[in-house]
Amino acid sequence: MATTTTDHTIDAHDDHEHHPSTRTYWLTFLALLILTAVEVAWSYLGLSGVALVVPLLAMMVVKFLIVGGVFMHLQTDMKVLNGYWFTLVFGTATVLAVGVYLIVFAAFRFDI
Amino acid sequence: MIDQQSVEPFFDIPFTSLSSFILLMSSLTMVLAHKSVSEGNYKNLRIWLSATLLLGGTFMAGQVYEFTVFYREGLTYNGSLFGTAFYTLTGFHGAHVTGGLIMLGSLIFLSFKGKMQKDRAETVELVGLYWHFVDIVWVLIFTIVYLIP
Numbered sequence: 001m002a003t004t005t006t007d008h009t010i011d012a013h014d015d016h017e018h019h020p021s022t023r024t025y026w027l028t029f030l031a032l033l034i035l036t037a038v039e040v041a042w043s044y045l046g047l048s049g050v051a052l053v054v055p056l057l058a059m060m061v062v063k064f065l066i067v068g069g070v071f072m073h074l075q076t077d078m079k080v081l082n083g084y085w086f087t088l089v090f091g092t093a094t095v096l097a098v099g100v101y102l103i104v105f106a107a108f109r110f111d112i
Numbered sequence: 113m114i115d116q117q118s119v120e121p122f123f124d125i126p127f128t129s130l131s132s133f134i135l136l137m138s139s140l141t142m143v144l145a146h147k148s149v150s151e152g153n154y155k156n157l158r159i160w161l162s163a164t165l166l167l168g169g170t171f172m173a174g175q176v177y178e179f180t181v182f183y184r185e186g187l188t189y190n191g192s193l194f195g196t197a198f199y200t201l202t203g204f205h206g207a208h209v210t211g212g213l214i215m216l217g218s219l220i221f222l223s224f225k226g227k228m229q230k231d232r233a234e235t236v237e238l239v240g241l242y243w244h245f246v247d248i249v250w251v252l253i254f255t256i257v258y259l260i261p
Contacts, residue, residue: 022147029140033133036254040129043259053260060255064248071139071244 020070028070035063123258131174132254138167139247142240152230158223165216168209175206208246215239
């Protein structure tokens with residue numbers, strides 16, 4: 001029983017150690033806020049095609065990774081994120097997904 | 113027939129941007145709620161959970177308002193492919209937010225009952241993960257549906 005309690009204490013301690021600080025959470029929120037403002041401003045610049053879409057998609061991906069990495073603790077909780085195979089598979093899937101989206105977009109936009 | 117080109121003029125980007133800001137803010141209050149329960153600060157836990165509930169509820173109210181405006185402007189579910197896609201996508205997201213609000217309400221209730229102690233921090237974390245997932249999906253919807261023509 002004593003062992004269980006000790007383990008529990010260690011787990012809680014580790015959990016606390018690995019999670020970001022309150023300051024990091026506020027800075028993350030600030031970064032998300034700024035990125036959203038830039039996204040909206042970018043959509044008002046009157047750009048079209050690749051000049052409009054690619055930066056918006058890039059900012060969207062950055063926001064996605066920030067929320068997942070910091071708020072969902074994936075950056076610190078999942079050691080697998082640092083693994084070679086995970087990076088390879090995740091990277092390939094991301095490139096494929098973005099590539100397919102851009103090709104379909106180009107097909108509609110430029111009547112290919 | 114209403115398609116995306118004709119619906120874009122009545123997309124209220126400043127209003128939807130404010131909704132996005134509110135949802136992002138709720139993710140911050142959610143992690144602060146988890147941090148509070150991990151540290152055994154139950155008063156702050158209730159404050160941050162209530163703030164998350166309030167922000168999520170405000171987001172949903174904005175969603176309902178937006179749906180009402182679009183419907184009055186003539187964008188119906190069956191009227192066009194864009195209408196079907198738009199209401200299905202944002203409607204499913206709204207349903208998930210509503211699910212999250214129910215979970216948040218339950219956590220606040222349990223906290224007032226004294227059943228949400230430090231040893232149950234993982235429960236708050238799991239609800240938090242769900243809430244951030246809802247937030248992350250909105251990050252995609254906001255850019256792809258609203259900002260990209």
